[in-house]
Amino acid sequence: MQRIFSGVQPTGNLHLGNYLGAIRNWVRLQNEFECIFCMVDLHAITVWQDPKDLVKNTREVAAGMIAAGIDADKHIVFNQSMVPAHAQLAWVFNCVARIGWLNRMTQFKEKAGKHKENASVGLFAYPNLMSADILAYKATHVPVGEDQKQHLELARDTAQKFNSDYGIDFFPQPEPLIFGAATRVMSLRDGAKKMSKSDESDYSRINMTDDADTIALKVRKAKTDLFPMPDSLDGLEGRPEASNLIGIYAALSDKDKALVASQFAGRQFSEFKAELVDLAVAVLGPINTEMNRLMDDPSHIDAILKKGAERANAIAEPILKDVYDIVGFLRP
Numbered sequence: 001m002q003r004i005f006s007g008v009q010p011t012g013n014l015h016l017g018n019y020l021g022a023i024r025n026w027v028r029l030q031n032e033f034e035c036i037f038c039m040v041d042l043h044a045i046t047v048w049q050d051p052k053d054l055v056k057n058t059r060e061v062a063a064g065m066i067a068a069g070i071d072a073d074k075h076i077v078f079n080q081s082m083v084p085a086h087a088q089l090a091w092v093f094n095c096v097a098r099i100g101w102l103n104r105m106t107q108f109k110e111k112a113g114k115h116k117e118n119a120s121v122g123l124f125a126y127p128n129l130m131s132a133d134i135l136a137y138k139a140t141h142v143p144v145g146e147d148q149k150q151h152l153e154l155a156r157d158t159a160q161k162f163n164s165d166y167g168i169d170f171f172p173q174p175e176p177l178i179f180g181a182a183t184r185v186m187s188l189r190d191g192a193k194k195m196s197k198s199d200e201s202d203y204s205r206i207n208m209t210d211d212a213d214t215i216a217l218k219v220r221k222a223k224t225d226l227f228p229m230p231d232s233l234d235g236l237e238g239r240p241e242a243s244n245l246i247g248i249y250a251a252l253s254d255k256d257k258a259l260v261a262s263q264f265a266g267r268q269f270s271e272f273k274a275e276l277v278d279l280a281v282a283v284l285g286p287i288n289t290e291m292n293r294l295m296d297d298p299s300h301i302d303a304i305l306k307k308g309a310e311r312a313n314a315i316a317e318p319i320l321k322d323v324y325d326i327v328g329f330l331r332p
């Protein structure tokens, strides 16, 4: 069976972008693939994290995944720092990938901002750790949102360079799986910015922990323009906020975006928003309730993660040993 690996950073609340761009797709892929899902806590500390928050967020993200429908008995759910092979393989990849490749990563440029010299070395080398996450399991498919595409290309280049440097067909070329009506969910306050955990304004995103009243308030306050709803996708040209809200509706209702545009053609945004609230609450409400129930018992979540880490280790450790042999590390 082909194998999936994907991860999410436990740096704050899961939001609608994480759900529609990634986690919901993971749930749907569970029947076709052997899956490994990871809370990437090693990635999280590339930017400062309060240690107490990191612990809490790791459990919360795990609860969110399981509440959304990930089957942690059938598949593997764990946190990255519990499996040493990630960091160990990342070091090897630090020596395979080229500085020029990393220099091209747009996410580093965005996250580091103007003062690159002050960014952590980890933030720069982040994509190599991500390649290691995937290739430590020889994963063949990686379901992610649009924003991770460039990192995935780097993982493919790294796998290929490792294979050619050592003259062995060892790592597969992992395929990105980017699908659905909302592969890039934008901020509710600015249609040019991605919805993200790190946006200062909580009104920019819908969190998986938001209750119905909060969702209603955020959708009502979401930025739109003064025009009525268009009757086709062409009418969304130059209207990023309108396009984003229609995309969210389409993804939540599992409909084509063009169909949603024609359904609401000519209507006022206020009417559309009222229906979007009902839809969002209907989809996210049950997940929220289940997440809160799981969070009441942290020891249960910890037990799931511990078992997941044991299973992950059992796959990654032999692959890392092979890598060490290929590279020529003496293991007396």
Ligand code: TYM
Residues within 6 Å of the ligand: 005, 006, 007, 008, 009, 010, 017, 018, 019, 020, 021, 022, 023, 040, 043, 129, 130, 133, 134, 142, 143, 144, 145, 146, 147, 148, 151, 182, 183, 184, 185, 186, 194, 195, 196
């Ligand atoms: P992270 O934690 O930023 O996001 C987790 C997943 O959610 C997707 N996503 C979005 N999709 C659509 N619209 C958005 N606004 C949006 N925001 C986030 C992301 O594309 C991602 O799929 N580097 C990764 C984590 C990672 C990883 C990996 C992923 C580490 N190692 C190995 C795959 C394989 C990240 O920061 O995701």
